[in-house]
Amino acid sequence: MSGDATPLERRLGRLPAGLRPLEHERPGSGRLWRVETVALLLGGILLAIATVNDVVLGTRTNHRLVADLRTWRAYTGNDYKNVATEQDIQHHTTTDVVCGNTVPGPPKERVQICLQMTGPVVRGYRAAKGGWYLPANTEKNLRRYRYGCFGTTKAQGACPR
């Protein structure tokens, strides 16, 4: 250490060699570099797999949503664009609920019919084995608003009355 070192540098100079601050990395830190690189590669592989997995999951979900919308339009005979789809994010089943107006009008401002979609996508459609109605101007598909359950949803107790 040079004679014009600051008090801080003099104090740091008294530290054991392994703890002293260095201006530049010592040659021979290649092992640490390799360990870090391996950790980075493993982290990168995990992130890449997670990203691709998410894209695949999203793609499958979108395929299902397209089938849900097509099925709702086929069952109701209404070719509306503003049809709302809800997924079962609580239990991660592939059962979706699709709601839309029974008659033309602004979205959710008419009585809505909701269909419960289940099963796989077959030739672009899914099975709708039950459903319910929602009163006009109902924003959320909550159990307390539902009425007129039909099909399998009746037995499931999807409606309060």
Next chain:
Amino acid sequence: MNVAAQSEVPLARTRATQWASPLAVACALLLLAATAEVVLDGAVGHSSLIPKSPAIAGWLSGVGERLGFRVFLIALLAFSAGYAGLIALARSVSKRWAIALVVALHAIVLIGPILLSTDVFSYIAYARMGVEHGLNPYTHGPIAISHDPIYHYVGPVWKKVDTAYGPLYTLISYPFALLGVNGAVWGMKVLATLASAGTLALTWRCARIRGRDPVTALLIVGANPLYVIYALGGAHNDLLMMLLMMVAVALTFAGRDGPAAATVVAGALVKATVAALLPFMILARRSLAQAIGALAALALGAAVAYVVFGVDGVNIVAALNRDAAFVSTDSFPTEIAHLFGKPGVFPIDHDLLKAALVIIVLHLLWRTWRGYDWVAASGWALLAISVTSTWLLAWYILWPLPLAVIARDRRLLVATLAIQALFIVHQMTPLLAPVK
């Protein structure tokens, strides 16, 4: 190697050199075309990719068509492919052409609409709250000015949320409130463009100081798809934060430790994330001037913030803690949760992620103490913050990019670009399976 083979190698090199310039031009044209497509289609409005906005780009609306996911994602992919090609061929791009390309990309985005984010309207709403309505943006959300014309443009999620930005940024934004809504949007766009120009100029300068090719550095940052389309397109204040970050780096390279540390603090008073640089800078330089500069800037900033905004303006940590709890579908923790069959991240995951971040930062601090490049360590810290964050937006993974191009550890640049590539890949679902 025989004589014939020896003569073929220079020939192949000459051919490659001959092709490099036209290929680089093709890549540059691809970037310009993709940007123009997004901007012109975006100017039409009525798209879920373009936020509801004051009519600032109506004069462009007759040229394009409504911007759909498909066109946007193809443009983003084309831009990314052109960018990759341009970076690979950067050595054959002249200084003049590189600057011209980056200026052209900035100009195209500047004249267009706000792209992909409503954040700029939140900035303006907070400014108008303070200037026009006498309300403190650190205690009220934009809903407090629901009668103000800017309110309709604020994103639904942010209407009840107080500002999370630093008091310096809030003060910088206040004069824009006097320009009216349209004027403020233009002002924010110009501010973002100027901040970007400053960041790029300093990246160029720092690259030269570090012995890196400044043209390559300029292209990697200034022609980056996330930088141009998302950060510039949305006029994000991250660009101002990055400018102050690069000012601090340039000052440190010039041996002006005190002003450098003060500038990092100023950057943190714009957006707190940049404070991550300070410990690495201090460990590497170990000068008293840094401590004095940082403390002086902090004391001044806190005093001004307290006088103007009260105690809430000083307590940025509370806002950061609030925002740290947000979850976005693009975040890597969310993707990993999905990989392991979970619907998303839970509170315990937030704790685990914070612990992982602390371990990474401690490792980087130790490495910096033992002579590792502090610029690279700062870049790694910023990258780790964005990767472990449950609330990830495109412009967050730009934070380490200017540092990565000047860092002595090239792994940082590779990692940053790889993370950006994964982010772009994650956007592709609507292209693979469009919902009609």
